Amino acid sequence: MNRYISNTEEQRERMLKEIGFDSPDMLFKDIPEDIRLNRSLMLPGPLTEMELSCHMKRLAGKNIESGGYSCFLGAGAYDHYIPSVIAHILNRSEFYTSYTPYQPEISQGTLQAIFEFQTMICELTGMDVANASVYDGATAMAEAANMACKITRKEKVVVMRTVNPQYRKTLKAYAGFKGYEILEADYQEGTTNLSDLESLLSAETAAVIVQNPNFFGSLEEVAKIADLKAKYQVLLIICVDPVSLGLFKTPEEQGADIVVGEGQALGNPMSFGGPYLGFFAAKDKYLRQMPGRIVGQTVDRNGEPGFTLTMQTREQHIRREKAASNICSNQALNALAATVYLTLMGKQGLREAAYQSLQKAHYGYNKLIETDCFRPGFTKPFFKEFTVRSEIPLDRLNHDLLKEGIIGGYALEKDYPELKGFWLVAVTEKRTKGEIDELAEKVVEIR
Amino acid sequence: MNRKLIFEKSIKGRKGYALPECDVPAQAIEDIIPKEYIRIEEPELPEVGEVDTVRHFTLLSGLNYGVDNGLYPLGSCTMKYNPKINEDVSRLDGFTGVHPDLPDSAVQGCLELLYKMDLFLSEITGMERISLQPAAGAHGELAGLMMMKAFHQYHGEGHRNKIIVPDSAHGTNPASAAMVGYEVIEVKTDSRGNVDLSELKKMMSGGIAGIMLTNPSTLGLFEENICEITDIIHKAGGLVYYDGANLNAIMGITRPGDMGFDIVHLNLHKTFSTPHGGGGPGSGPVGVKKDLVPFLPVPLIQYKDGQYIRDYDRPLSIGRVRSYFGNFSVIVKAYAYILTMGAEGLRHASETAVLNANYLMHKLKKNYELPYDRTCMHEFVLSGRHQKDIGITVLDIAKRMMDYGIHPPTVYFPLKVKEAMMFEPTETESLETIDEAAEILMRIAAEAEENPELLKEAPHRTPVARLDEVRAVREPVLKWHAKNKEK
Numbered sequence: 001m002n003r004y005i006s007n008t009e010e011q012r013e014r015m016l017k018e019i020g021f022d023s024p025d026m027l028f029k030d031i032p033e034d035i036r037l038n039r040s041l042m043l044p045g046p047l048t049e050m051e052l053s054c055h056m057k058r059l060a061g062k063n064i065e066s067g068g069y070s071c072f073l074g075a076g077a078y079d080h081y082i083p084s085v086i087a088h089i090l091n092r093s094e095f096y097t098s099y100t101p102y103q104p105e106i107s108q109g110t111l112q113a114i115f116e117f118q119t120m121i122c123e124l125t126g127m128d129v130a131n132a133s134v135y136d137g138a139t140a141m142a143e144a145a146n147m148a149c150k151i152t153r154k155e156k157v158v159v160m161r162t163v164n165p166q167y168r169k170t171l172k173a174y175a176g177f178k179g180y181e182i183l184e185a186d187y188q189e190g191t192t193n194l195s196d197l198e199s200l201l202s203a204e205t206a207a208v209i210v211q212n213p214n215f216f217g218s219l220e221e222v223a224k225i226a227d228l229k230a231k232y233q234v235l236l237i238i239c240v241d242p243v244s245l246g247l248f249k250t251p252e253e254q255g256a257d258i259v260v261g262e263g264q265a266l267g268n269p270m271s272f273g274g275p276y277l278g279f280f281a282a283k284d285k286y287l288r289q290m291p292g293r294i295v296g297q298t299v300d301r302n303g304e305p306g307f308t309l310t311m312q313t314r315e316q317h318i319r320r321e322k323a324a325s326n327i328c329s330n331q332a333l334n335a336l337a338a339t340v341y342l343t344l345m346g347k348q349g350l351r352e353a354a355y356q357s358l359q360k361a362h363y364g365y366n367k368l369i370e371t372d373c374f375r376p377g378f379t380k381p382f383f384k385e386f387t388v389r390s391e392i393p394l395d396r397l398n399h400d401l402l403k404e405g406i407i408g409g410y411a412l413e414k415d416y417p418e419l420k421g422f423w424l425v426a427v428t429e430k431r432t433k434g435e436i437d438e439l440a441e442k443v444v445e446i447r
Numbered sequence: 448m449n450r451k452l453i454f455e456k457s458i459k460g461r462k463g464y465a466l467p468e469c470d471v472p473a474q475a476i477e478d479i480i481p482k483e484y485i486r487i488e489e490p491e492l493p494e495v496g497e498v499d500t501v502r503h504f505t506l507l508s509g510l511n512y513g514v515d516n517g518l519y520p521l522g523s524c525t526m527k528y529n530p531k532i533n534e535d536v537s538r539l540d541g542f543t544g545v546h547p548d549l550p551d552s553a554v555q556g557c558l559e560l561l562y563k564m565d566l567f568l569s570e571i572t573g574m575e576r577i578s579l580q581p582a583a584g585a586h587g588e589l590a591g592l593m594m595m596k597a598f599h600q601y602h603g604e605g606h607r608n609k610i611i612v613p614d615s616a617h618g619t620n621p622a623s624a625a626m627v628g629y630e631v632i633e634v635k636t637d638s639r640g641n642v643d644l645s646e647l648k649k650m651m652s653g654g655i656a657g658i659m660l661t662n663p664s665t666l667g668l669f670e671e672n673i674c675e676i677t678d679i680i681h682k683a684g685g686l687v688y689y690d691g692a693n694l695n696a697i698m699g700i701t702r703p704g705d706m707g708f709d710i711v712h713l714n715l716h717k718t719f720s721t722p723h724g725g726g727g728p729g730s731g732p733v734g735v736k737k738d739l740v741p742f743l744p745v746p747l748i749q750y751k752d753g754q755y756i757r758d759y760d761r762p763l764s765i766g767r768v769r770s771y772f773g774n775f776s777v778i779v780k781a782y783a784y785i786l787t788m789g790a791e792g793l794r795h796a797s798e799t800a801v802l803n804a805n806y807l808m809h810k811l812k813k814n815y816e817l818p819y820d821r822t823c824m825h826e827f828v829l830s831g832r833h834q835k836d837i838g839i840t841v842l843d844i845a846k847r848m849m850d851y852g853i854h855p856p857t858v859y860f861p862l863k864v865k866e867a868m869m870f871e872p873t874e875t876e877s878l879e880t881i882d883e884a885a886e887i888l889m890r891i892a893a894e895a896e897e898n899p900e901l902l903k904e905a906p907h908r909t910p911v912a913r914l915d916e917v918r919a920v921r922e923p924v925l926k927w928h929a930k931n932k933e934k
Binding site for chain 2: 007040042091132270328402
């Protein structure tokens with residue numbers, strides 16, 4: 001007997017008898033004989049809790065985790081501080097064992113938390129409406145491109161080559177199979193080449209997608225990109241680092257129509273790439289084309305305020321093939337983590353996390369340049385991530401640093417063959433001066 | 448009751464965090480960041496303490512109902528018990544603290560787990576390889592349909608653009624098909640709840656890309672003609688897609704691969720016990736037969752020379768459907784579940800799920816109409832048509848169930864059945880719980896006749912009464928406005 005199944009053998013027999021069956025095999029009589037498995041699945045187990053626990057610890061022990069290391073690797077996943085409270089709230093089983101809040105009367109907890117999340121995303125981005133989350137930053141961007149094509153009834157989207165390569169790859173799959181065309185605008189000195197961008201724009205362009213700070217960590221000249229909007233009647237989609245918004249101007253002030261991004265940095269661990277949190281916000285007038293769930297405030301039959309899922313005629317379970325998207329499950333628990341994070345950090349804390357990341361990244365940049373092992377990479381203004389050009393082969397550098405307890409930066413050549421030796425280094429508020437100094441020292445030793 | 452929003456609990460200057468002092472020499476911001484980038488108006492985030500935060504969210508959690516509170520028989524959602532040890536192991540630092548861009552040699556544990564999960568799920572479904580990248584069921588559908596399209600294009604049959612979906616299908620099926628530019632054609636269900644074979648045959652043409660099926664169907668019935676169906680589609684040059692939402696009925700008993708399916712997605716957050724989290728994160732692995740393996744998303748995890756590696760060199764791949772490798776922590780929980788259960792445990796789970804459903808169906812069919820009176824699989828569909836005749840909707844019945852402390856079934860789905868109620872008790876519910884639920888539903892059926900107002904005004908014992916969803920749409924309030932604070 002398995003401990004997750006309560007019924008005893010005697011109860012089973014009683015139930016079978018009650019429904020008029022002699023054996024459990026009769027339950028499956030509608031399954032044609034020739035497709036029955038008639039053998040046991042070849043799987044390991046069963047393991048008891050103690051055995052499982054040992055096995056899992058052994059597996060986890062084969063990974064290098066950031067706890068014992070100082071992490072200077074970012075490139076889309078960041079080692080920011082995660083307050084202890086978050087795990088405790090997420091561990092409340094009324095939150096994590098509940099389903100999508102389709103029955104609002106017994107889901108007010110989830111619904112109110114999402115309403116608060118939507119508000120926070122609007123506050124950070126300056127947008128009018130936000131949804132309850134999508135899978136991650138990459139799919140948020142792909143959904144935004146689809147939405148822009150539907151709004152404008154045009155089928156071309158221009159994306160900057162400075163956008164996260166994984167996001168662009170996702171965008172290409174989503175758009176390509178749908179039948180939309182994706183064009184890529186090149187960069188110069190680490191930010192978008194505006195004349196190349198303009199050469200790709202036409203009356204058929206639905207939207208322009210820019211990431212700010214971009215994949216290289218550099219700040220894009222978004223104002224100049226936004227200036228092109230009116231001339232070509234395009235929508236501007238901005239992908240942002242939410243932590244940067246503690247310090248930086250909102251995408252709304254920069255001319256965004258749709259804002260998307262990766263919310264992992266808001267209280268979610270790196271977890272080998274997931275689950276993360278795609279956030280999605282837009283101007284009011286595009287509400288009805290937005291993908292994903294949205295929570296609204298209303299009243300109950302006694303006139304008391306309450307929350308419910310709303311604007312559901314956009315969604316697949318109502319509109320089927322005409323829905324704004326196929327998304328159903330989202331990242332509700334990760335959105336809850338972000339909501340608790342933004343609550344704890346609040347106005348001052350988010351600003352301070354952003355401020356310290358900015359200061360420490362700049363300190364780190366200067367330290368690395370001082371070692372003489374690096375030349376400057378791109379020299380545009382940056383937030384928490386920057387590039388330097390290494391004389392030392394990056395594979396060897398990262399390998400040797402790891403042995404010293406340091407997780408080194410990202411080799412941009414993997415995605416940009418022309419950027420040989422470019423090292424993308426992330427410094428969050430978690431890194432100490434000591435850790436940054438040690439990085440510089442070890443680099444000198446390794447050389 | 449204190450139902451304030453967190454923003455309304457904010458006190459200027461209060462803090463719920465502490466960061467160490469900035470220990471690097473600070474530069475003036477304007478020296479490093481051009482002025483035009485700097486934010487002037489601060490975001491209206493709450494300013495509350497740690498205690499306030501914990502109390503606020505603890506209060507909210509108490510307004511929710513989860514599997515740990517009681518029976519949650521939502522059809523097609525498989526709300527089984529979420530084992531606690533799986534939560535613990537998924538939170539090991541050696542999993543949560545791992546950066547996804549570390550070299551293969553530094554993440555052998557993560558890669559081994561993903562590789563083995565591919566093996567396990569391939570064995571369970573009868574597929575050749577599985578990608579764990581999709582983040583949810585609908586996302587798995589999308590990836591699967593992209594592969595279907597890529598496969599046809601590769602074979603010079605890019606003109607195939609029609610996909611068949613039964614009238615009982617999940618809404619995500621047609622919606623996912625539309626996302627890859629397919630035209631959706633609906634096939635009807637016959638009087639036994641199977642796909643109407645003669646209609647299906649008439650639909651065959653050179654333009655058919657494939658069919659999407661859930662088996663058991665959303666009516667909770669095993670498709671008796673499944674082999675004929677896959678045969679008809681294959682002969683027409685199409686592919687057969689398996690929506691794995693209902694796999695909980697058949698683990699170790701039959702496999703989609705053996706039924707003739709070419710592409711399969713699974714919902715780890717249904718069949719493999721990972722929690723739904725109030726709407727996510729889920730995980731929707733997608734598997735394929737041998738001919739489709741080249742089209743799987745990148746990277747595929749391989750085992751080579753004693754090392755687990757990420758293989759990106761796959762020229763025919765559809766690319767990516769998201770960043771990194773999937774909802775990893777969710778996959779860890781499902782992996783732990785499979786190891787705990789083993790082959791016999793999984794088979795036992797399916798058998799018990801089917802027995803529990805048949806038992807509950809048997810008990811309820813006296814009081815509620817059973818539109819398809821067959822042996823059901825892990826779920827079954829009742830109709831509240833008789834109750835509707837006396838002015839009681841299934842929504843009223845659902846809301847009344849809350850008063851008795853159990854979660855309602857899925858209602859108004861499948862669309863094909865009028866006043867549908869779809870029950871899925873799952874294998875983790877005991878006989879006593881199911882008997883109690885049956886009694887409650889019988890009592891509600893009696894109340895519908897004797898005291899209909901009790902149902903129409905339900906629920907009575909929940910944190911809020913029935914909500915005005917029409918008003919929520921007509922006068923959308925989708926966020927809190929900072930200016931409200933001043934009032």
